[in-house]
Amino acid sequence: MNRMLSLESIRHCLEGLVPSGVATCGLDGMPNVTLVSQAMYMDPYHIALSFQFFNKTRENILANPIASVLMMDPDTAARYRLTVHYLRTETSGPLFEKMRAKLAGIASHEGMEGVFVLRGADVYRVLNIEHLPGRELPSTQYGPPILPNLRRCVDAINRYCSLEHLVDSLLDSLDRYFDIRHSMLLMLDRAGNRLYTLASRGYSHSGIGAEIPLGTGVVGVAAREQVPIRIMFAASEYEYSRTVREQAIKDGLVCELEAAIPMPGLPSPGSQMAVPLMCNGKLMAVLYVESPQPCQFGYDMEDALVTLCAKVGEAMGLLQLQTQGGQNMEASPAKPCPQPGSGPALKVRYFARDHSLFMDEEYLIKGVAGAILWHLLNVHQHKGRCDFSNRELRLDADLPLPDISDNLDARLLLLSRRLQERSEHIQIEKSGRGKFRLLVKRPLTLSQSD
Amino acid sequence: MPPQPSVQTLDPAMVAFITSHLSIHMAAANDQLQVTLVRGIGCRVSDNRDRITVLAPRSQSEPLVRAIGRNNSVAAVFNQPETHRTVQFKGTDARIEPATEQDKASLPAYLQGFSERLKIYGVKEIYIHTLCACEPDDMLAVSFAPMSIYQQSPGAEAGRRLPPGAPLP
Structure with missing residues (x-):
């Protein structure tokens, strides 16, 4: 592989904004070429392609695993040709769910809801990346710089003294340093198989106490699979709305869900991301952010929020240990209780x-x-x-x-x-x-x- | 019984479709069954409708040119972005030809037409004019007789082989 060009450095081409071409070849030597709805970055050496239909591409890669993918930079129009080797297909689990959610956004954007259905995530190892010659546009991706702002968020969060302060610092920092105006933090109710809203920013009502079952919507799937879920376009299938919760209750996914407190959330978010907060391998909570605009949260923002949530998840675990550590006073009033005022009971x-x-x-x-x-x-x-x-x-x-x-x-x-x-x-x-x-x-x- | 490969005369509607400034990709494989692909930047069909010619930048097509030079097999897929209607053609007699003056002169119309199609997705014209840019001297033509045609629009029918002379699916 070209040492100067890493898959990581061109991963924004793998957001599904411009469909990639995929070529395969059967054992008879006859090529086949098609478009793939979604090519997704997994790590510096692997990509996943959406497997939606049983077709010649499928038949070919099972017989001859070498394929070629042509992807375009959605910003500069640069073209990259990847030589890839098919490894396996995943039909459930974190990668599958991540891809399924993302595909739902792409399908909705392209008017193909109900047609683009993910059967599997085909995992390929990238053997070579070729940067094709030709004209390119200057890059116009000038968002807030991620790393310095991540540092500022961590600095703010490090000063936490309580769970309340920690949670507020997290959501306030996202607003201040990453311009993320709509966010919420949901805690896991392990026994209840659900999450409940503890804090939110940017909504007409806070929705504190509102609940969502594991596995429902972007937040529920991120929690169940313990994986970040990110969607670049409006995807009604994953809208974090009352409708989704009501359907889940109707389907018997969870009983006795808090129904009286409406869930906060944008009616039709253009971009969504949910990031699990973990401590010692256990899920603690989920951070959810959204925007009315599409394409607001890319791979770099996902990395930043995953890093931030790792820090906050550990802090939550530490606070829990401290409050369980027996350093609390026994129940005895420190000072007399104030007298309740007069008036009707x-x-x-x-x-x-x-x-x-x-x-x-x-x-x-x-x-x-x-x-x-x-x-x-x-x-x-x-x-x-x-x-x-x-x-x-x-x-x-x-x-x-x-x-x-x-x-x-x-x-x-x-x-x-x-x-x-x-x-x-x-x-x-x-x-x-x-x-x-x-x-x-x-x-x-x-x-x-x- | 599956249809046998035979040279096909394309349905007029099919000709109109594939020459209507669509998204085009073309693939070929070498003798080691390693496949490559390139983006097409235009298409024409012979007057008797039995030969397709796809245009592409030569500088991006070196592996494709080598592969076709060895085995003459090619696949080309045409996709109408706004409807997702997609058709693939395969041929076994492909040859590389120099682009004609008419081919070179056809590029601006292709860029304009393809850009129009992508406007609904918010894609700027300059993006397509850059993505599909090609210097006149860099343009090549891949010509082949379509031996088989496949319906490839997303859905349960994707990959279905179409009978010879089939209308546009």
Whole structure:
């Protein structure tokens, strides 16, 4: 391979913006040539081509694995001819899903939804790259420089002192340094097989608490496959919308999904990307970014966000260890609870079957966060306490919820933000590491139903 | 019984289609079954409709020229970008010819026509004029009698061989 020309340096030709030509040859020596909807960069030595139809190309590569791919630079019109060697076809898993999502965008862009259906991702090793002679345009790709801005994001995130600060720093940095105006962070609910929105930027409603099942939409697929998913054009199949969630519920993909809090999101994003946040090989959360414009997030931006999310994922894991590490105080009030104000009692109603909680008949939250708040309000009402520790919650047998220790900080943050949005009379605020205070500003009437 | 290879007289609609400034790719393979391809920059069909000639820049076609010089086999695919209608032709008597003055003079019309087709995708005219640019002295012609034709539009029918003289699929 030409030492001066790496596959990595021309990977923007593999975004599916200009269809590539693919030539193969049968054992009878007869060539075959066709266009391929999608050629995708995998790593410096491999590309994947979309396998959509059983045809002569398929027959030929199974008999003679050497093929030639002609791809064009979508910016400069430079032409590159690749000699490639077919290795295998993947019909499920991360590569397949990555390609399937991307193809859905291409199909939608080209009016071929329902026709462009991925059967497999054909993996090829690149043996040679030939830069063909001919006229070329000057490059016009002048986005914000990725590396210095990535550095600025990392600098901002490094100053985190809590999960709340970490999550806010991440989304604010994306806006400030990468001009990404629409973003959200969704935490994994491992037991519930779903993700819930913890923070968002750029939407008319925050959608904090809104849920999406694993495997649904760009976010759900990125989480299930633990792989970044990036789509360059509007793709209705992957729109992160209420419709997708409702369909998933209808299909029985997940039950008891939070349905009362609408999902934030652009109605028809032109570009989308979802990046998993991992810690020690375990999924923690998913970062989702989108833009109304197509072609906003390329390979370089994907690299930047994957790097950033690796950092944030580790920080999340560290915070979790710290709050589980027994350095928290035992439950004892640090200072007297403020007296609830006067006025009519706030009616709080709790339904044990789904842990949903209503305040003055207005829905607040359900699930783990609902059960936690109900517990806190009861302790406050009957024992007069307002200071709590994460540790006591984790150890409390009255909270019969699975997997609670896994992401308690995130649950409390979700609860705190949901209260900020929906209730003037009950608030949760952090009072120290692993400690928090429940502020109740009106008398309470608590009632429980099945 | 599969149709036997025979020289075909192309349906007039097929001729009109492949000469309507489409996206063209042409491929050939050497004796070691290593295949190569190049982008075409124009097409003409003989008056009796039994021979296709595809134009290409010689400077980008060296492996293709060598392969055709050895075995005379060629494949050419024509794609209408805005409809995805695609047809492939194969021949076994391909020969490299110098481009005629008419071929050279046909390039501006090809660039203009192909650019028009891609406007719906937001592709700028200058992009196509650059992608398909060719100095007159650099142009070559690959001429062949179509021995087989394949419907290649995306879908379940992709790859289906068409009968001789078949209308445009």
